[in-house]
Structures are given as structure tokens and as C-alpha cells.
Amino acid sequence: MTKLKNDRFLRALLKESVDVTPVWMMRQAGRYLPEYRATRSKAGDFLKLCKTPELATEVTIQPLDRFPLDAAILFSDILTIPDAMGLGLYFAEGEGPRFTNPVKTQADIDKLAVPDIAAELGYVTDAVSMIRKELNGRVPLIGFSGSPWTLATYMVEGGSSKDFAKVKGMLYEQPAQMHKLLDVLAQTIIAYLNAQIEAGAQAVMLFDTWGGALTTRDYNEFSLRYMSQIIAGLKRENEGRKVPVIMFTKGGCQWLEAQAESGADALGLDWTLDIGLARNRIGDKVALQGNMDPCVLYSSPERIREEVAFILESYGKGSGHVFNLGHGIHQHVDPENAGAFVEAVHELSAQYHQ
Amino acid sequence: MTKLKNDRFLRALLKESVDVTPVWMMRQAGRYLPEYRATRSKAGDFLKLCKTPELATEVTIQPLDRFPLDAAILFSDILTIPDAMGLGLYFAEGEGPRFTNPVKTQADIDKLAVPDIAAELGYVTDAVSMIRKELNGRVPLIGFSGSPWTLATYMVEGGSSKDFAKVKGMLYEQPAQMHKLLDVLAQTIIAYLNAQIEAGAQAVMLFDTWGGALTTRDYNEFSLRYMSQIIAGLKRENEGRKVPVIMFTKGGCQWLEAQAESGADALGLDWTLDIGLARNRIGDKVALQGNMDPCVLYSSPERIREEVAFILESYGKGSGHVFNLGHGIHQHVDPENAGAFVEAVHELSAQYHQ
Numbered sequence: 265m266t267k268l269k270n271d272r273f274l275r276a277l278l279k280e281s282v283d284v285t286p287v288w289m290m291r292q293a294g295r296y297l298p299e300y301r302a303t304r305s306k307a308g309d310f311l312k313l314c315k316t317p318e319l320a321t322e323v324t325i326q327p328l329d330r331f332p333l334d335a336a337i338l339f340s341d342i343l344t345i346p347d348a349m350g351l352g353l354y355f356a357e358g359e360g361p362r363f364t365n366p367v368k369t370q371a372d373i374d375k376l377a378v379p380d381i382a383a384e385l386g387y388v389t390d391a392v393s394m395i396r397k398e399l400n401g402r403v404p405l406i407g408f409s410g411s412p413w414t415l416a417t418y419m420v421e422g423g424s425s426k427d428f429a430k431v432k433g434m435l436y437e438q439p440a441q442m443h444k445l446l447d448v449l450a451q452t453i454i455a456y457l458n459a460q461i462e463a464g465a466q467a468v469m470l471f472d473t474w475g476g477a478l479t480t481r482d483y484n485e486f487s488l489r490y491m492s493q494i495i496a497g498l499k500r501e502n503e504g505r506k507v508p509v510i511m512f513t514k515g516g517c518q519w520l521e522a523q524a525e526s527g528a529d530a531l532g533l534d535w536t537l538d539i540g541l542a543r544n545r546i547g548d549k550v551a552l553q554g555n556m557d558p559c560v561l562y563s564s565p566e567r568i569r570e571e572v573a574f575i576l577e578s579y580g581k582g583s584g585h586v587f588n589l590g591h592g593i594h595q596h597v598d599p600e601n602a603g604a605f606v607e608a609v610h611e612l613s614a615q616y617h618q
Numbered sequence: 619m620t621k622l623k624n625d626r627f628l629r630a631l632l633k634e635s636v637d638v639t640p641v642w643m644m645r646q647a648g649r650y651l652p653e654y655r656a657t658r659s660k661a662g663d664f665l666k667l668c669k670t671p672e673l674a675t676e677v678t679i680q681p682l683d684r685f686p687l688d689a690a691i692l693f694s695d696i697l698t699i700p701d702a703m704g705l706g707l708y709f710a711e712g713e714g715p716r717f718t719n720p721v722k723t724q725a726d727i728d729k730l731a732v733p734d735i736a737a738e739l740g741y742v743t744d745a746v747s748m749i750r751k752e753l754n755g756r757v758p759l760i761g762f763s764g765s766p767w768t769l770a771t772y773m774v775e776g777g778s779s780k781d782f783a784k785v786k787g788m789l790y791e792q793p794a795q796m797h798k799l800l801d802v803l804a805q806t807i808i809a810y811l812n813a814q815i816e817a818g819a820q821a822v823m824l825f826d827t828w829g830g831a832l833t834t835r836d837y838n839e840f841s842l843r844y845m846s847q848i849i850a851g852l853k854r855e856n857e858g859r860k861v862p863v864i865m866f867t868k869g870g871c872q873w874l875e876a877q878a879e880s881g882a883d884a885l886g887l888d889w890t891l892d893i894g895l896a897r898n899r900i901g902d903k904v905a906l907q908g909n910m911d912p913c914v915l916y917s918s919p920e921r922i923r924e925e926v927a928f929i930l931e932s933y934g935k936g937s938g939h940v941f942n943l944g945h946g947i948h949q950h951v952d953p954e955n956a957g958a959f960v961e962a963v964h965e966l967s968a969q970y971h972q
Contacts, residue, residue, distance in 0.1 A: 427948050432913035436921050479911055480892045481928070518871055518891055537872055538834045557833055559786035567790050574835070594781050 266401035273335040274404050274467060277508035277530045277551050279584040285576065285613035286334035287606050288406075291592030292327040293339045297599055299326045310355050314340050320391040321398050328402065330599065331606045334586075335403050335467070336395060338460070340388055342410030342471055345452055346419045348384035349376055359423075366422035368430075370438070373445045378452045381459045388456075389463040396464035407465025409457055411472035411513075412449035412494075413487035416442070428477055435486060442486060450490040454497035461499050461507050469510040469532070470494065476515020483519055488526060495527035510553055514591060517542065524549040535590035540578035543585075552579070553586040556605070561589075561597040565604035572608040581616045620755035627689040628758050628821060631862035631884045631905050633938040639930065639967035640688035641960050642760075645946030646681040647693045651953055653680045664709050668694050674745040675752050682756065684953065685960045688940075689757050689821070690749060692814070694742055696764030696825055699806055700773045702738035703730055713777075720776035722784075724792070727799045732806045735813045742810075743817040750818035761819030763811055765826035765867075766803035766848075767841035770796070782831055789840060796840060804844040808851035815853050815861050823864040823886070824848065830869020837873055842880060849881035864907055868945060871896065878903040889944030894932035897939075906933070907940040910959070915943075915951040919958035926962040935970045 268274070272286035294300055303323050307313045314320060324339040343361050347353035352364030367373055379385065395405055418424070420431035435442045457468050475487040495509050511523060512532025523531050524546040533542055533554035542552055560571045572587070579585045587609045593602060622628070626640035648654055657677050661667045668674060678693040697715050701707035706718030721727055733739065749759055772778070774785035789796045811822050829841040849863050865877060866886025877885050878900040887896055887908035896906055914925045926941070933939045941963045947956060 428913055429916055429948060429950060432911070433916035436914055436917035436925075476890065479889050480895075483890075515869065515890070535833050536830065536837075536869070541834075557786070559782055560790055562783055562787035563790035571790075594783060596783060 268404060268466075269401050270334060270403050273586060274505070274508060276583050276586050277467060277510065277553075278506060279551055279582075282583050282617055283614065284610045284617060285579075285585050285587050287587040287609040288333045288335040288337065289327070289589050289593050289602065289605075290337075292331075292333060292337065292602075293323045294593060295595035296593055296597045296602065297326055297330070310341075311353065314344065315387045317387055317391040317394045320387075321394045324391075324395050324405075325398055327602075328399075331603050332610065333403065333606060335406055336399055337406040337469075338388070338392055338395065338408060338465065340391065340408070342408070342415065342473075343418060344385060344388060345379075345409065345415055345449070345456060348379040348381075349452070351419060361418060362423040363419065367416075367419045367445065370441050373441055373448075376445070376448050378448060378455060381455050385456060385459070389459050392460050392463035392465055404466035405464060406467050406469055406510075407457060407460030408469040408471060409453045409494075411470050411475060411487060412446040412453065412490040413475055413478070414471060414473045415449050416445050417474045417477075419445070428474070432477075435482065446486060446490050450493050450497075453494050457494070458497075458499045461502050465507070466502075466505070467508045467510065468498065469512065470528075472511065472513040472516065475513035480519065483513075483516070484522060487513070488519070488522055491528075492526040508551075510586075512553070520546050530586065532588070533590060538578050539575055539585070540580060543579055547584060551584040551586065553588050555588070555590040558589040558591050558594050558597075561593065561601045561605060563601075565601060565608075568601060568604050569608040569612070572605065573612050576609075576613050576616060579616070583617070587613070622758060622820075623755050624688060624757045627940060628859070628862060630937050630940050631821060631864065631907075632860060633905055633936075636937050636971055637968065638964045638971060639933075639939050639941050641941040641963040642687045642689040642691065643681070643943050643947050643956065643959075644691075646685075646687060646691065646956075647677045648947060649949035650947055650951045650956065651680055651684070664695075665707065668698065669741045671741055671745040671748045674741075675748045678745075678749050678759075679752055681956075682753075685957050686964065687757065687960060689760055690753055691760040691823075692742070692746055692749065692762060692819065694745065694762070696762070696769065696827075697772060698739060698742060699733075699763065699769055699803070699810060702733040702735075703806070705773060715772060716777045717773065721770075721773045721799065724795050727795055727802075730799070730802050732802060732809060735809050739810060739813070743813050746814050746817035746819055758820035759818060760821045760823055760864075761811060761814030762823040762825060763807045763848075765824050765829060765841060766800040766807065766844040767829055767832070768825060768827045769803050770799050771828045771831075773799070782828070786831075789836065800840060800844050804847050804851075807848050811848070812851075812853045815856050819861070820856075820859070821862045821864065822852065823866065824882075826865065826867040826870065829867035834873065837867075837870070838876060841867070842873070842876055845882075846880040862905075864940075866907070874900050884940065886942070887944060892932050893929055893939070894934060897933055901938060905938040905940065907942050909942070909944045912943040912945050912948050912951075915947065915955045915959060917955075919955060919962075922955060922958050923962040923966070926959065927966050930963075930967050930970060933970070937971070941967070 508529040510530045511528035517537040530551035535557040862883040864884045865882035871891040884905035889911035
């Protein structure tokens with residue numbers, strides 16, 4: 265394999281020394297970029313983009329051609345897994361994801377099995393290989409999956425949800441059934457992420473977008489437990505290098521101590537907790553990724569710079585910080601502001617790594 | 619004034635001894651009740667309900683006639699204030715609140731003034747007086763307002779928002795302008811809540827529904843600071859009794875220590891933090907209100923009972939706990955389950971007050 269020209273991202277995740285703080289943006293390949301909108305419009309629809317390795321590669325690379333980002337992330341969707349399990353994913357225009365066959369009953373759950381990754385999700389691993397080839401060692405490539413709990417919310421609700429009535433109804437009333445669903449998802453995610461790693465993903469991230477909707481007890485039992493199982497089942501070394509794992513529970517900053525015991529190398533942080541406080545709580549155990557409010561990108565380059573400086577100062581000296589937004593970049597952000605953000609991180613962070 | 623027959627709620631807020639843990643439900647007068655739907659359908663629309671004291675009184679009392687709740691809460695909406703400021707509140711069917719004249723510019727903010735409460739919001743204080751009369755001492759009546767930050771989000775976005783692009787754009791780019799808006803809102807809320815207290819509200823609650831969308835620094839500067847100002851400006855005694863203040867920032871459990879310094883007598887908790895841990899952190903300073911996940915009401919009476927038992931045990935012995943949901947009751951909940959919840963709190967809590 266080609267030698268990595270820029271490995272800051274991987275080094276920071278393992279708390280090894282770096283010259284400047286590495287930075288990438290969740291959803292960096294996305295609608296805020298005109299070139300993304302052009303490719304998507306050429307593709308016709310979003311799923312076509314995900315399922316066509318050439319197009320997924322194209323949009324994955326786009327933000328790297330604009331900004332000096334320190335990592336690429338596979339362009340895909342967390343709902344490829346339920347789709348591969350036969351739920352029939354589709355995107356209704358302006359309405360978000362939907363499933364033709366949501367999971368409603370015990371019988372629906374009994375029918376679910378770990379899909380054949382090569383047969384059902386080969387388009388994802390093909391995209392990973394193709395992106396790696398295209399990157400040619402520029403920066404590392406991140407693979408990812410949704411967490412079991414987060415995938416379960418979509419599978420049971422049949423799409424997005426505001427109050428999680430159905431999935432929480434099942435969790436509270438039929439916990440054994442919920443565990444069966446989460447278990448088959450955890451097994452699938454292990455196989456899926458290992459296939460991404462074997463195809464060339466150099467780090468992987470678990471997105472627990474809806475873990476923050478749970479109580480402490482239920483977060484531990486229905487979300488964190490399965491993420492820990494997954495991490496224990498992953499291939500943690502490839503191409504002679506450690507494959508770091510990042511775990512991110514949005515709205516989960518009250519549970520950082522428990523998350524730090526999961527086996528993850530790094531934890532994602534949304535913007536509601538000062539990263540310096542988070543480092544005090546768990547920074548001796550894991551690296552941290554985050555945590556600027558994505559809405560700061562709606563302001564000016566000067567204001568963005570100020571906020572970057574504040575977060576860098578809050579984290580303080582030394583490695584173990586991957587700069588990122590606390591959630592995906594919003595679609596109406598001016599790409600110039602995203603550029604100012606990336607530039608500010610590199611420029612202002614050097615002093616913390618001397 | 620008539621003597622209160624049941625003052626558990628007020629006593630618990632002040633950490634005075636009680637026989638059982640008092641309980642009420644946020645949004646207890648609401649769409650899950652068929653009798654509410656009937657009154658609303660008679661009224662025609664939601665705003666008519668709020669603006670007609672007889673109808674507001676009717677729906678405020680409805681849940682008390684069904685369940686042995688320990689408090690009534692004024693039926694109203696947090697957006698009555700911006701409406702009184704001339705923003706023109708309306709509810710588009712199935713779309714949530716909207717304003718005809720959202721706040722977009724510095725000039726829009728300069729035009730805002732503290733409204734004449736009697737002239738513009740007399741329908742609210744009339745409802746308070748009428749409800750007090752109708753309650754005739756059964757239980758205390760809670761008045762309320764949205765927090766300045768929460769009201770500002772609706773005023774600047776023109777309605778509900780997912781990512782707060784406009785209001786956070788203003789906060790980050792024009793902080794002085796944002797402070798001017800929050801300041802006129804804080805002054806208005808002081809006058810509004812004092813008018814509710816003078817009309818008979820025996821406790822008041824500040825709903826900071828969107829404070830949890832802020833960073834720690836911005837929460838302190840743009841939300842908590844104004845809530846503390848409001849609390850300092852309130853009439854804290856009426857009818858020879860203390861008027862307790864409850865402050866609730868949804869998604870704000872990481873900031874409990876700061877909230878406990880606000881002057882509030884009690885803090886609301888959503889369900890993401892164990893109430894026992896919250897009590898350990900700040901229970902010597904303030905009472906706590908919460909914190910069952912409203913989705914537990916989608917399960918069975920047995921499961922609801924189990925969750926109530928878990929929360930009561932977590933809080934432990936002694937006063938200072940007002941049982942509630944961690945957010946408003948959902949509209950598709952079976953009223954029988956709400957009844958099972960209230961009953962379980964009274965029945966299972968007696969042992970903690972011996």
C-alpha cells in the first residue's frame with residue numbers, strides 16, 4: 265500500500281505527537297458544496313450516489329480538493345445496513361429516509377439475519393477500495409457505521425422520528441425483543457466494519473446519533489453495551505498499523521466516563537460541553553474529537569477563527585484532539601466559511617504542539 | 619383567598635416534609651385527552667383556546683378531574699409574549715407556530731418594547747384568576763413563561779427550527795443585537811410572570827426548551843444569565859406564602875451546578891440523567907422536578923410502575939422531589955397509562971417520606 269503522506273489524524277487519535285491539530289468535518293462531502301450538488305443531480309438520487317462506487321468516490325474526494333482536510337470519510341449512509349437486511353430503503357423527496365418494510369413485530373425481528381456483506385454491501389467495500397486508490401496516500405480514509413440503537417430507531421419507526429414512540433414502546437415493553445434486534449445489528453456491524461477495514465478503511469467511526477434520547481440506564485443497556493461489543497469484535501490492525509475507533513453519541517456528554525471504558529480510542533463530542541472539561545474528565549484514557557457548533561459556520565471568518573481559538577485553548581497543549589464540528593455541517597453554510605474553519609485550526613494550533 | 623387543600627407540590631419545591639411525592643405532568647392539559655380534543659374542536663383553533671379565559675380554564679381543569687394530580691398549570695403557550703410584542707402569532711395546520719413578522723434586523727429589534735401586560739396579555743391573567751376561582755383550593759396553580767433565549771429562537775427563526783441557523787447566526791455575528799433582544803424579553807417576562815403571580819399563580823416555571831442547543835459559554839451568556847435576572851425580578855411572596863420558581867433547561871443536565879446558582883427553588887430535569895446523581899450534585903441547594911421519559915407512557919401500567927419505582931429509589935428518602943415527566947406528555951399516549959403513572963407515584967413514594 266502507498267505510504268500515508270499525512271497521518272496527523274491517525275496519530276492524534278492515538279495521542280501520538282503531531283505538528284498541528286488535524287481537522288475534518290462530519291458530512292464534509294455534502295450539499296453545502298456546489299460540486300456535490302452537481303454530482304448528485306447527475307446521479308438522480310441520493311441512494312444512487314451511495315450505491316455507485318465511482319460516484320461515492322467522486323464526492324468523497326471533492327472536499328479534499330477544496331480544503332486541506334486531514335481525513336477523508338467514506339461517502340455512504342448509515343441506513344445501508346437495514347437496506348441490506350431487506351427493509352427496502354428509499355428517500356421520499358424532502359422527507360428523509362423511509363423503509364418499505366419496517367420492523368414491527370417479533371416475527372419481523374426473527375426473520376432478520378446478518379446479511380452477506382460481499383453480496384449485499386459490496387458496493388460499500390468497492391467504494392472504500394476505489395477511494396483509497398484515488399487518495400493515493402494523501403490522507404487516511406475513515407469508514408463508519410450507525411450504532412445498533414440508532415439503526416434500530418429507524419428500522420422500528422420506519423424512518424426518522426421526533427419522539428421515538430414505537431421504538432421506545434418496544435424497548436420498554438419488549439426488552440428481550442429489542443435485545444434480539446440489537447444483537448443481530450451488532451453482529452452485522454462487526455462484519456460490515458471489518459469488511460471496510462479489509463478494503464482499506466484506516467479508522468472507523470460509530471455514529472450513535474440517537475443514544476442521547478435514552479435514560480442513563482437504557483443508554484448503558486441498549487446502546488453503549490452493543491457498541492462495546494462491536495469494538496471488541498473489530499480488526500484493530502491492518503497494513504501494519506493500528507485502526508483507531510471513534511465512538512460518538514450525540515447528546516451523550518453526561519456519559520463520557522462510561523464511554524471511555526468502551527474500548528474506543530477516541531470519543532466524539534457535540535458542542536454542549538467544553539472540550540477542556542471533557543479532557544479533564546477522560547482525557548487520560550481516550551482522544552477527543554470535536555467540538556465546534558456547526559452554526560458558527562453561519563457567522564464570519566473572523567468569528568469562526570475566534571471560536572476555533574477558544575476551543576484549542578480549552579483543549580490545551582499536547583496531542584489527542586481531532587478538531588471537528590459537533591455535528592454534520594449544515595447544507596446552507598458558505599463553503600468559504602468551511603475553508604476559513606479548516607485554515608484556522610491548522611494555523612492557530614501549531615503553538616499547542618511545540 | 620381559599621386555603622389550599624393540597625399543598626404537597628409547594629412544600630416539596632421548598633423541601634418541606636410531605637406525605638407522598640407530589641406529581642404533575644408537563645402538557646397535562648393536552649391532546650392525549652379526548653375531552654381536550656372536544657374543547658379544542660369546539661374552539662376552532664389552538665390560539666382561540668389560549669385567548670379565551672373560559673376555555674383555558676376548562677382545559678386546565680380537565681386533567682385534574684381525571685387524575686389526582688398535585689398541581690394545575692395554566693393552559694397557555696410560551697409564544698403569547700412575542701405575539702403581544704406584535705409579531706403576529708399563528709398556527710399553520712400541522713406545521714407548528716409561525717410569525718407574520720419575525721425579527722430579522724437590528725431595526726426590528728429596536729422597535730420591540732415591553733408590552734402593556736394588562737392591555738396585551740390580560741387574557742392570560744384573566745385565565746389565571748378564573749382558574750384559581752374554579753380550583754377553589756384543590757391544588758396550587760403554576761404560571762409559566764418561556765425563557766428569553768427560547769422565545770428568541772422562535773422570534774428570529776419565524777417559527778420552529780431544526781438547526782437554529784438564523785438565531786445562532788445572529789448570536790455569533792451580532793452578539794450585542796442578540797443581547798438587546800434578550801434584554802427586552804427578560805424585562806417583559808418579569809412583568810408577565812409578576813402579573814400572573816398577582817392574579818393568583820402560586821408557583822412559576824421558566825421553560826428553556828432550547829437552552830440545550832447552546833455551548834456552555836453561550837448558555838451562560840445568552841440563556842442562564844437572563845433567567846437569573848428574571849428570577850431576581852420576581853415577586854417571591856404572595857398571599858402570605860412563598861412563590862417558588864422552577865427553571866427547566868431541556869438537554870441542560872451538564873450545567874446543573876450553574877443552574878443551581880440562579881436563584882430558582884427547583885430545577886427541572888429531562889430523563890437523560892439519573893435523578894439520584896442530580897441530587898448528589900446539587901440536591902443540597904435546590905429541589906428537583908422530573909424525570910421519567912414520557913415514552914415510558916407508551917408501555918404498560920406494570921412497566922410504568924417499575925420505572926416510577928426506579929426513579930423514586932434513585933432520588934431516595936426525604937422531600938425536595940416533584941415527580942414529573944422529563945418533557946411534555948405525548949399526544950398518542952393512552953390516558954389510562956397517565957392515570958397509572960400518577961397513581962404509582964403516590965402509592966410507591968409514601969415509604970420515602972416516613
